[in-house]
Amino acid sequence: MTTLDDRATTLLPALPDVRDPFVPPGPAPTLAALEAREISAWFGDRLVLDRVSLEMPAGRITALIGPSGCGKSTFLRILNRMHEMIPSAKLAGEVLLDGEDVYAVDRKLTDARRNIGMVFQKPNPFPAMSIADNVLAGLRLTGTRADREQREHLVESCLTRAGLWNEVRDRLDAPGGGLSGGQQQRLCIARSLAIKPKVLLMDEPCSALDPTSTRVIEETMIELAREVTIVIVTHNMQQAARVSDQCAFFLASHGTPGVIIEHGDTRAMFESPQDERTSNYVNGRFG
Numbered sequence: 001m002t003t004l005d006d007r008a009t010t011l012l013p014a015l016p017d018v019r020d021p022f023v024p025p026g027p028a029p030t031l032a033a034l035e036a037r038e039i040s041a042w043f044g045d046r047l048v049l050d051r052v053s054l055e056m057p058a059g060r061i062t063a064l065i066g067p068s069g070c071g072k073s074t075f076l077r078i079l080n081r082m083h084e085m086i087p088s089a090k091l092a093g094e095v096l097l098d099g100e101d102v103y104a105v106d107r108k109l110t111d112a113r114r115n116i117g118m119v120f121q122k123p124n125p126f127p128a129m130s131i132a133d134n135v136l137a138g139l140r141l142t143g144t145r146a147d148r149e150q151r152e153h154l155v156e157s158c159l160t161r162a163g164l165w166n167e168v169r170d171r172l173d174a175p176g177g178g179l180s181g182g183q184q185q186r187l188c189i190a191r192s193l194a195i196k197p198k199v200l201l202m203d204e205p206c207s208a209l210d211p212t213s214t215r216v217i218e219e220t221m222i223e224l225a226r227e228v229t230i231v232i233v234t235h236n237m238q239q240a241a242r243v244s245d246q247c248a249f250f251l252a253s254h255g256t257p258g259v260i261i262e263h264g265d266t267r268a269m270f271e272s273p274q275d276e277r278t279s280n281y282v283n284g285r286f287g
């Protein structure tokens with residue numbers, strides 16, 4: 001495994017000293033592993049993922065890489081039961097969060113969403129809502145009670161962990177829509193953290209951002225991996241190399257459904273891939 005310090009010294013400039021003396025109300029989440037077993041996915045009759053299995057270890061960053069249309073986002077959305085929101089969508093297989101199937105008939109959909117948060121490609125804060133209320137929005141949706149002091153604590157804690165506190169501490173009542181794109185994305189990360197997820201899924205979280213904002217989000221991700229398991233879809237190979245501990249290379253060649261061609265330690269995937277197609281992809285020869 002690449003440690004935070006290894007990554008910080010070899011792949012990124014010095015990280016900000018983000019230490020969090022605050023915790024959200026209630027017990028801290030424990031690190032949890034996620035495992036996909038034999039996942040297949042269909043849109044209508046069309047099979048787009050074919051028996052994909054992947055272990056995403058607790059407290060690690062797993063990057064899903066591969067050319068457009070190979071099923072990375074579909075796979076990600078299956079992990080927290082968003083795939084089933086699409087009327088024509090079907091799936092088979094199991095997703096285990098710390099060994100428990102998130103699709104088990106006695107498991108509530110809201111449990112999956114609470115435990116497995118999602119950050120999307122385009123920052124999507126509630127634009128007219130204040131910065132503080134954006135952070136707290138998830139609490140309302142999940143019916144979590146917190147008094148005023150706890151709410152203030154939570155806002156500061158989540159914004160600090162998302163790397164945004166120092167930039168917004170003096171304007172918490174200003175609308176979320178008034179922040180820059182990179183700040184809005186970190187606000188969305190803070191909003192996800194407020195409901196204490198065990199896993200954070202990120203679907204190309206930096207693709208709409210400039211290089212400086214991208215670097216800040218990457219630093220935030222590396223910090224957050226201490227407390228949540230992260231799965232990120234990225235088209236940016238440098239980003240995958242900078243932030244992830246392990247990678248999975250997806251491919252859907254010639255109209256066949258997406259499969260994982262190769263997965264493993266990020267450094268090994270980039271420096272000595274086992275499959276020629278992986279080598280070609282990570283070296284920019286296709287996709």
Ligand SMILES: Nc1ncnc2c1ncn2[C@@H]1O[C@H](COP(=O)(O)OP(=O)(O)OP(=O)(O)O)[C@@H](O)[C@H]1O
Pocket residue numbers: 043048066067068069070071072073074075086
């Ligand atoms: N809502 C949908 N309805 C029908 N087909 C879909 C839907 N969403 C995705 N697909 C199809 O499923 C396949 C996998 O798409 P997906 O978005 O998961 O790929 P991806 O690897 O994430 O692509 P990209 O990197 O371009 O985002 C594609 O062929 C796509 O056209």
